[in-house]
Amino acid sequence: MLLASLVEPSFGLIFWMTLSFLAVLFILRKFAWKPILNGLKERETSIADALNEAKKMREDMVRMAAGNEAIMRQAREDRELLLKEARDIRDKEISEAKVRAKAEGDAILTRARADIQNEKNAAITEMKNQVASLSILVAERILKDKLETGAAQHTLVDKVMAEADLRKS
Numbered sequence: 624m625l626l627a628s629l630v631e632p633s634f635g636l637i638f639w640m641t642l643s644f645l646a647v648l649f650i651l652r653k654f655a656w657k658p659i660l661n662g663l664k665e666r667e668t669s670i671a672d673a674l675n676e677a678k679k680m681r682e683d684m685v686r687m688a689a690g691n692e693a694i695m696r697q698a699r700e701d702r703e704l705l706l707k708e709a710r711d712i713r714d715k716e717i718s719e720a721k722v723r724a725k726a727e728g729d730a731i732l733t734r735a736r737a738d739i740q741n742e743k744n745a746a747i748t749e750m751k752n753q754v755a756s757l758s759i760l761v762a763e764r765i766l767k768d769k770l771e772t773g774a775a776q777h778t779l780v781d782k783v784m785a786e787a788d789l790r791k792s
Contacts, residue, residue, distance in 0.1 A: 666713075
């Protein structure tokens, strides 16, 4: 019954594990997600600028001669390529952020499990020490009760000496 209560997580352990998880989540939000989102926003701005430039080109091409249709087709292909690149980069950065977050989460869980195991081992060691201490105390009291008289002490000494002589032979 005592051992079962040592294995159950306590409120303090759950509190500190939750607090650690929230701290890691905050750190990730503060330092990892903002740069990624800023990069995506800059990329979107550059794409929007490129799209605006393509639109200006298209307006100029309408004013030009019949050969301008090929230039417009090229601008559309460039725009699609930029959008595809932007989507690819966004997807790649999001997946990398997820992988990093998972790895850090796994590392936190591993450390938490190791801490729990260490606490469990420390509790078991402490319990063994207490049992040993109690055993010595009980043995001491039993010997004290049995060896109250001098005759009992002499009998025990003679018996030990006889056993020692038997072992030497």
